[in-house]
Amino acid sequence: MPAPSPRKSTIAVESAKMLIESKAILFTDGKPFIFTSGLASPVYTDMRKVIAYPRIRTRLVDFAIETIETEIGYEALDIIAGGETAGIPFAAWISDRMHLPMQYIRKKPKGFGRNARIEGEITEGAHALLVEDLATDGGSKVSFCNALREAGQRCEHTFVFFFYDIFPEARTMMAEIGVGMHYLVTWRDILAVARGSQYFEKSVLDEVEAFLDHPLAWSAAHGGVAELAAKA
Template sequence: MTTNTRLPGGLATRLAETALVAAPFHLADGARLDSYFDEYRLAADPELLRDTATALAALVPDDAQLLAGIELGGIPLVVALSAATGLPAVFLRRRPKGYGSRRQIEGAPFAGRRTVLVDDVVRSGAQLLAMARILRMAGAPVRDALCVLERPLGGRALLAEHRVTLHALLTEADLPGARRGDPA
């Protein structure tokens, strides 16, 4: 678990002020939230995105060879993180593209390369687990995942059951102004 006192330049406060939104939000499973973390506001702020990527770079395991961003929230993060670390990146679609290349994984060669998943927010961990499975079936070993914000909804435990270690830049408790127990 990370605490905001370990982040440079009040990064947790800046992230909360920019991306923590007090407004209704509907999850894919039909649940409704009163507030949420808006990764697009983070990605739209070049200075904040750069600083977030720099902080995330410290969480990348030393033996990582490739970064994998999950559409759509993980894509700007993985591009910025790739620039910050010098590691190549791939981009993961939830489903294979229905035209053109028809690929689900785009970008750098990935087979046999130790890959780290990158996403914005982790709640249940189901999306990261699904993407880890896709990469593993394609020949890319995945043992780690990074996120900007971890919500305490079982994601870390689910991933650990499948041999994926979650490294979170922030947890719910690290966000100034976040209501405890609000699964943003």
């Protein structure tokens, strides 16, 4: 596999700035966010906000293409596959820029008609890149990659714009199924940029760092779960 881009740190910093500016990154004003998993957090990532900022999303896609081509290869992919639902617009932008066909993957078969889980043309043996907006613990990525493989395609890489990178099992799960994780920015990058700005109180960022260091302990102490449920 090609080595990571030497520009990766620059891309991370610039991506962090854009996500903060577009308010895709939200910091609590005291009351923690509670995720669907039950995890309590002082921060929340809403990558869907990016679709409302054409200049920012264009630049993020520039960075995505550079990262994909450098870390995966220029002619290594045949299809771009977006995960339902948040990954679909991001996959569409990337497929358009890379001049590759696109699919999208349902979380489960729709239950009628063809009962399809993958929408779009399926090509036996094609190399598919799974694209999503973000990754937390990696569970949904495993499900989507398995769906692509069960359809007869290959899936050896996934790309996300934002990677939490605070749950070790995310990298472990990806490695176990032989899938490389590629991304633009992590929470540590966001925190570093936020500390260098004048927009956030130090006490808020200290609380964020405490969460990043021990997310499950922080969650349990603030009304959330103390462990994440295993995903099928």
